[in-house]
Amino acid sequence: MMFLSLRHLLARKKQSFLILLGITIGTAAYVAISGMMLGFQTFILDQLVNNEAHIRISAREELLTKESLKAFPEVKHVFWSLPPSGRKDSSKIEYPMGWFSKLDLDPDVAAYSPQVVSQVIFNQAKVTRTGRIIGSQFERQMKVTNIENYMKVGSFKDLGNSGNRLIIGSKLMEQLGSRVSETLLISTGNTSPQPFKIVGVFETGIKGIDESTAFSSLVDAQKLRGRPSEITDIAIKLFKPDEAQTKSDAWKVSASDKILPWQESSASILSVFKTQDIVRNSMTIAIIIVAGFGIYNILSILVTQKKRDIAILRSMGFSPSDIVKLFFNQGILLGIIGGIVGLMIGNIICHIMAQIEVVPGRMSGPGNKMIISFATIIYLKAFGIAVLSAIFSSIIPARQAGKLEPMEIIRSGGQ
């Protein structure tokens, strides 16, 4: 029946073309918009998941209460004229060894990196900037995050294990008016400033990180903080990032430290993604409706117009299922051709978009180009949508055509 289906389509070139155009535009739009959104999302997600830890264990920030002062066990009764308030100035993970042995044994943990994270003031000549310094052992840190991929100058290994070397965010260095191999003064506010020499620069593309963060060795950070051998954070990488939430929930039961999976630390971004997905899905539904109704209408009209043909075909021995195919094929053909052309056009649009330079910022990837996803799943989905909507909208009129009785058509004179 394909022969006749094709002839039907070709006999109504304009109509067929318009429907095809609808499906093509819908599919292309889906590919382009998904490419843009998913490109953005995977880029950001990659940064969130792999630049930060999958799970971060950090010291609980304790508020001072009356009970906080167990520090003086010899004093039995304490009476306050003014009860203490405020925050403990230094928080630390109380029993890191416990965590280490637990993490070493956990089969889901790929790597972990003990850290000292401190809020600091960076100082270069007369310029000062606040930010944070993350002290870590570089071998461990490199296993936990993919910071090495974002190094603009130098290697993360250049930090070494001590020697006050610093790897700094590109924006932060810019704002300080500083350069590689120059020396900055860093202080935590409570301790005296210490000199750090810039040995490397990283750029993640995320402004918030690039303009506030610097890395040093664990030992140097501990010294800077004035509390050797304490750690404040443990950054953990799992084999499966998606399990971070369940894993954290399990650990929370028995731990006093703060445990934060990446899903929670980036909840606000994830909710932006959700909104984007809603937009994308509404668009999908719109495409289905437009393409589907187009096909449904054209076929329904065709079936009514072609009643005589149906009668004569049936009298020649064509079966009801042949008649169903005659019309169904047309819908499917429109869906497949429109889908394929749409995929190609969408792909071209994506390639063009990937060349567009954008203002540096969150949306921009390496080289300030827009990040576009070319994931196969987008194309599969787009094609699936085109074909599925074609199937669903053809099946109804096609089956109606199959049910028509030749005798009734003939008796009514084919009207």
Next chain:
Amino acid sequence: MIKTQNLTKLFPRATVPALKSINLEIQDGEFVSLVGRSGSGKSTLLYLLSTLDSPTEGNVFYDDVNVKNISAQEIFKLRNKNIGFVFQFHYLLQELTALENVLLPARKAKVLEQRRPMGLKLLEEVGLKGLEKRYPSELSGGEQQRVAIARALIMEPTYLFADEPTGNLDSQNGQMIIDLFDKINKEKGTTIIYVTHDKEFAARARRQITLADGALV
């Protein structure tokens, strides 16, 4: 051979049956016209005989096989291979050329290429040589009806049924159609059963079956 046994047809909303207990036998190779006043049941009988319609009561036998006992698929095959139809309205598919229309049943039977020479020959026989590539809209009513006859004959059917094949044509074109039927019946031995209002055309058949109020006369 087609045989009927107490063939009765009562339409759903009708009070009087359109056909009343018809008993009839048509041998292979007969040339039969069905006549009678308008509403006498000619079309009804023709479509019952040709398997397109089914009776309320009674049976139709094809070579002693009851049509009721033939499966749907076998009926489709029977229509495709053994039965040809010609209607009053020249039902050609507008999207296909004359030759493609003629070859449609062969396409269904998956013998398209084998039957192509016969398609050309049939078109020549009905006087349409050179018009094979024309679309129906480029042919006159009489020419279209002749294409329809060629199509009905492409599978070399045993039976050819025609419901007022000349009804939409002037007498000259009508004459040509009946001449064709006569020739096909003589040369190929096809059993031909046709309905007509025209006394002259009816007389051309070698057997006339007259209906009045749903009964044989």
